[in-house]
Amino acid sequence: MCIGCRACEQGCAQRWNLVWNETVGAEERLSAHKLTTITTHDGRYSRRLCMHCEIPTCVSVCPVGALQKTLEGPVVYDASKCMGCRYCMTACPFQVPVYEWSARVPRVRKCDMCRDRQLAGKPTACAEACPTGATACGDRDSMIAEAQKRIADHPGDYYPRIYGVREAGGTSVLMLSAVPFEQLGLRTDLPTQPLPSLTWAALSHVPDVVTVGSVLLGGVWWITHRREEVAREERRSKEPES
Amino acid sequence: MSEGVLTLPRLVGRIRSVAWYFWRFVFAALMLAGTCATWLRITRGLGGVTNLSDRFPWGIWVGFDVLCGVGLAAGGFTLVAAVHIFNIRRYEPIVRPAVLTAFLGYLLVVLALLFDLGRPWNIWHPLIMWNPHSVMFEVAWCVTLYSTVLSLEFIPAVLEKLQWQRTLAWLRVISVPLVIAGVILSTLHQSSLGSLFLIVPNKLYPLWYSPMLPVMFFFSAVCAGLAMTIFESFHSSRAFGRQLEMPLLNGMARLLAVLLTVFLTIRFLDLLHREVLGLLVVNRTETWLFWLECALMMVPASLLFSRHVRHNPLALYLMSLMVLFGFIANRLNVSITGMEAASGVHYVPRWSEVAITLAICALGFAVFRWAVLNLPVFEAKEVQGHES
Numbered sequence: 001m002c003i004g005c006r007a008c009e010q011g012c013a014q015r016w017n018l019v020w021n022e023t024v025g026a027e028e029r030l031s032a033h034k035l036t037t038i039t040t041h042d043g044r045y046s047r048r049l050c051m052h053c054e055i056p057t058c059v060s061v062c063p064v065g066a067l068q069k070t071l072e073g074p075v076v077y078d079a080s081k082c083m084g085c086r087y088c089m090t091a092c093p094f095q096v097p098v099y100e101w102s103a104r105v106p107r108v109r110k111c112d113m114c115r116d117r118q119l120a121g122k123p124t125a126c127a128e129a130c131p132t133g134a135t136a137c138g139d140r141d142s143m144i145a146e147a148q149k150r151i152a153d154h155p156g157d158y159y160p161r162i163y164g165v166r167e168a169g170g171t172s173v174l175m176l177s178a179v180p181f182e183q184l185g186l187r188t189d190l191p192t193q194p195l196p197s198l199t200w201a202a203l204s205h206v207p208d209v210v211t212v213g214s215v216l217l218g219g220v221w222w223i224t225h226r227r228e229e230v231a232r233e234e235r236r237s238k239e240p241e242s
Numbered sequence: 243m244s245e246g247v248l249t250l251p252r253l254v255g256r257i258r259s260v261a262w263y264f265w266r267f268v269f270a271a272l273m274l275a276g277t278c279a280t281w282l283r284i285t286r287g288l289g290g291v292t293n294l295s296d297r298f299p300w301g302i303w304v305g306f307d308v309l310c311g312v313g314l315a316a317g318g319f320t321l322v323a324a325v326h327i328f329n330i331r332r333y334e335p336i337v338r339p340a341v342l343t344a345f346l347g348y349l350l351v352v353l354a355l356l357f358d359l360g361r362p363w364n365i366w367h368p369l370i371m372w373n374p375h376s377v378m379f380e381v382a383w384c385v386t387l388y389s390t391v392l393s394l395e396f397i398p399a400v401l402e403k404l405q406w407q408r409t410l411a412w413l414r415v416i417s418v419p420l421v422i423a424g425v426i427l428s429t430l431h432q433s434s435l436g437s438l439f440l441i442v443p444n445k446l447y448p449l450w451y452s453p454m455l456p457v458m459f460f461f462s463a464v465c466a467g468l469a470m471t472i473f474e475s476f477h478s479s480r481a482f483g484r485q486l487e488m489p490l491l492n493g494m495a496r497l498l499a500v501l502l503t504v505f506l507t508i509r510f511l512d513l514l515h516r517e518v519l520g521l522l523v524v525n526r527t528e529t530w531l532f533w534l535e536c537a538l539m540m541v542p543a544s545l546l547f548s549r550h551v552r553h554n555p556l557a558l559y560l561m562s563l564m565v566l567f568g569f570i571a572n573r574l575n576v577s578i579t580g581m582e583a584a585s586g587v588h589y590v591p592r593w594s595e596v597a598i599t600l601a602i603c604a605l606g607f608a609v610f611r612w613a614v615l616n617l618p619v620f621e622a623k624e625v626q627g628h629e630s
Contacts, residue, residue, distance in 0.1 A: 030296065032296075057441060061378060063371075065372065065373040066371075082360070083362070083364035083365055084364070085358075085378060086299040087378050090300050090442065091442060093444055095296075098296040100287075101287060101289030101295070102289040102290060104285075105361065106287060106288065187444060191443065196441070198443065199375070199377055200375065201440070202377075202433075202434075202437040202440055202453075203375070203437065209430055213426045214422055214426060217323070221326075221329075221418060221421075224329035225329055227329075
């Protein structure tokens with residue numbers, strides 16, 4: 001349904017008070033001055049924006065909790081907590097968070113799904129700007145139902161899958177396509193389990209290492225030093241006899 | 243004999259004094275370049291001094307300064323554990339230099355972080371803004387606590403100089419729990435630096451991405467720590483005119499050979515179980531880098547089992563150097579080269595990134611030298627002893 005008019009980009013730029021012009025429009029990648037973008041793939045259009053994962057990688061890796069998943073769905077960022085380690089950028093499977101590289105007090109930038117607008121009952125700026133209804137906004141379950149309906153109503157027009165239902169454990173942004181998703185440059189090699197579980201498999205053993213490790217090391221210390229003490233006592237008890 | 247004739251000792255003396263001026267010049271040049279780069283870092287932000295980008299957010303400041311810096315400092319906890327927990331007393335003379343290396347290493351890592359963090363003034367935030375699901379959070383806590391432990395492990399050298407007997411006695415009381423805490427904290431964060439990359443299964447090349455990353459980071463860090471201690475003994479003996487402790491180095495080299503073999507075995511078994519052995523023969527940059535890294539570990543792993551090699555100072559020195567390079571290659575492969583293909587960009591550090599890294603290293607050497615010349619580092623009388 002997307003006609004590549006870039007109205008979503010303009011709506012988004014307006015919402016964030018960012019400059020949008022033809023040059024910015026032609027840069028088909030996310031950056032500190034462009035939080036959503038249309039991408040072109042052999043005459044077909046796709047969009048990039050934060051996927052707002054159900055169990056977000058960026059939220060799990062942030063050491064200071066600057067990124068949070070809200071109950072309503074958006075993943076939001078609090079710059080005042082951020083120390084700028086950029087682990088979220090390294091970790092994000094969709095390569096979404098971007099950085100203000102030239103700023104002296106830099107921030108991570110990413111789409112926040114217009115949380116303030118949504119709380120006020122309004123659609124996201126991109127959905128509102130979209131003239132064709134290619135971008136729609138609503139409750140996740142109803143959006144999945146809508147996507148299934150679009151696929152069922154026009155079976156020939158759609159690739160029969162919804163991107164984002166299972167990717168990285170599921171996302172709050174869903175995508176439909178006429179062709180397999182990798183032809184639109186979307187990653188299809190992502191695990192269906194949420195990525196934070198990979199880290200947790202190791203991190204959950206920290207208490208084990210601390211307790212078992214302390215006991216073991218304490219035990220080794222006791223044995224090695226006790227051995228020395230016993231040897232010394234034995235030497236001393238023998239001395240008077242000789 | 244006239245004055246002008248160049249005898250061998252005189253030649254050596256002259257080369258030494260030339261070398262002395264040469265190193266002073268190098269140090270000054272590195273500091274100057276580092277200062278310029280620091281100025282640019284402050285005024286122009288990260289984008290002005292690094293070649294980092296949205297697609298490649300971590301460069302050599304993370305890959306070398308932090309990952310390698312922490313690993314190379316692992317000699318501290320390894321030797322402390324050997325001497326104070328396993329009670330292998332003969333290593334006592336080299337505990338203090340190893341602890342000093344570790345302590346300086348961690349201070350320099352924090353210094354490097356101040357350059358790399360976008361908002362360095364918030365570096366203390368993890369201490370109050372918790373996220374226990376974050377590996378970075380755990381690393382931040384461990385590094386903070388372990389730096390404290392290291393400072394307490396090294397401070398006896400300062401107190402002995404100042405003759406503060408009461409404080410020394412008090413430190414001796416807490417030394418056992420302190421030593422155990424230090425070993426646990428090191429085990430945790432050395433392995434956690436590997437866990438940092440567990441979250442990027444779709445970005446890190448499969449020769450390096452593995453659920454075993456934390457275990458492999460731990461083993462390779464202990465190897466690097468031992469190699470660093472051997473390497474450092476050679477340089478200290480030359481710089482400060484001390485006798486080489488060959489029997490000690492020999493023993494460490496033997497342990498190093500065993501640990502390297504364990505590490506390499508885990509490494510290849512892991513490739514086998516993940517069914518990616520086929521990648522070892524694919525003609526890609528990653529394959530060559532992987533083999534380079536493994537060769538740098540395999541050669542010392544096999545040669546150090548030989549008594550002849552271990553008893554030959556030059557060979558031993560070269561072997562420890564190879565382990566260090568192998569270790570650095572491993573960390574850079576995991577954090578930089580292994581991540582390049584998926585990122586779609588080619589990252590080469592800018593001059594200013596290299597300048598700051600080198601300046602930090604030079605600073606480390608200079609402070610180490612100062613400490614050795616001014617504090618009882620090598621001639622420790624009784625190191626936190628429990629002897630009668």
